[in-house]
Amino acid sequence: MTALKEFRPGLWLTQAHLEDFDVRGAVIAGEKYAVVWDSLSHPRDMPPLLPLLSQKDWLLVYTHADWDHIWGTAGLPYHDKMIIGHAHCSARFRQEAPAELREKQHTQPGVWDEVRLVPPTKTFQNTLDLELGGLTLQLQHLPGHTLDCIVGFIPEWGILLAGDTVETPLPVINAESPIDRWIAALQRWENDTRVQHVIPAHGAIGGRELLRQNIVYLQNLRAGLPPAVPDDLDGFYRKTHAENLRYRLK
Numbered sequence: 001m002t003a004l005k006e007f008r009p010g011l012w013l014t015q016a017h018l019e020d021f022d023v024r025g026a027v028i029a030g031e032k033y034a035v036v037w038d039s040l041s042h043p044r045d046m047p048p049l050l051p052l053l054s055q056k057d058w059l060l061v062y063t064h065a066d067w068d069h070i071w072g073t074a075g076l077p078y079h080d081k082m083i084i085g086h087a088h089c090s091a092r093f094r095q096e097a098p099a100e101l102r103e104k105q106h107t108q109p110g111v112w113d114e115v116r117l118v119p120p121t122k123t124f125q126n127t128l129d130l131e132l133g134g135l136t137l138q139l140q141h142l143p144g145h146t147l148d149c150i151v152g153f154i155p156e157w158g159i160l161l162a163g164d165t166v167e168t169p170l171p172v173i174n175a176e177s178p179i180d181r182w183i184a185a186l187q188r189w190e191n192d193t194r195v196q197h198v199i200p201a202h203g204a205i206g207g208r209e210l211l212r213q214n215i216v217y218l219q220n221l222r223a224g225l226p227p228a229v230p231d232d233l234d235g236f237y238r239k240t241h242a243e244n245l246r247y248r249l250k
């Protein structure tokens with residue numbers, strides 16, 4: 001069941017508890033339109049959001065095509081709605097997402113039967129501004145964790161929705177992660193004094209210090225130095241950290 005928390009007027013954070021970690025999305029409500037920021041991991045994660053969407057037209061944005069962010073869409077009345085993602089996110093729906101779903105359905109029979117893969121209906125390459133009425137959600141491509149990752153900045157509120165481009169206790173690196181581009185993009189946001197709050201999909205919410213922590217971690221890896229990590233990492237992040245170390249010379 002998704003927990004809903006009002007972060008500020010017009011912004012609710014959605015949080016679902018998964019086996020290895022929690023995942024966070026959001027509902028952003030302007031005067032005219034609302035945005036569902038990720039559909040989380042299972043259709044049952046979405047019905048708690050419906051009361052927030054009943055008054056307005058709304059659209060759905062995917063931060064990237066990893067399963068924990070996109071598998072809940074069938075729990076929304078999505079059929080006539082615009083669904084936005086990066087162009088590469090759309091491409092991942094063709095092969096990678098179906099393969100991931102087949103594998104999960106095979107290893108956990110019955111658990112994921114309700115999941116439907118619903119690809120973006122509108123894609124973009126670099127940036128896309130959504131005028132929601134009294135506030136703007138500026139979508140920006142930020143390849144790093146995966147090549148299709150995006151972030152959403154709301155200048156009126158100083159809020160950066162970071163998806164999986166920022167994570168606590170540490171970022172999750174993949175084989176194809178463009179680490180130098182990732183660092184450079186995080187540095188640009190770190191230097192942007194408009195950013196007051198950084199809200200990632202996994203881990204702590206904070207300010208720009210979260211960007212710094214991820215930059216330092218990635219820079220250390222890039223320099224061939226094992227990044228310092230907390231002693232009390234849980235099993236998921238201990239394993240992720242060990243895998244990240246394998247990519248240090250990439």
Ligand SMILES: [Zn+2]
Binds near residue numbers: 023066069164201202
């Ligand atoms: Zn994720």
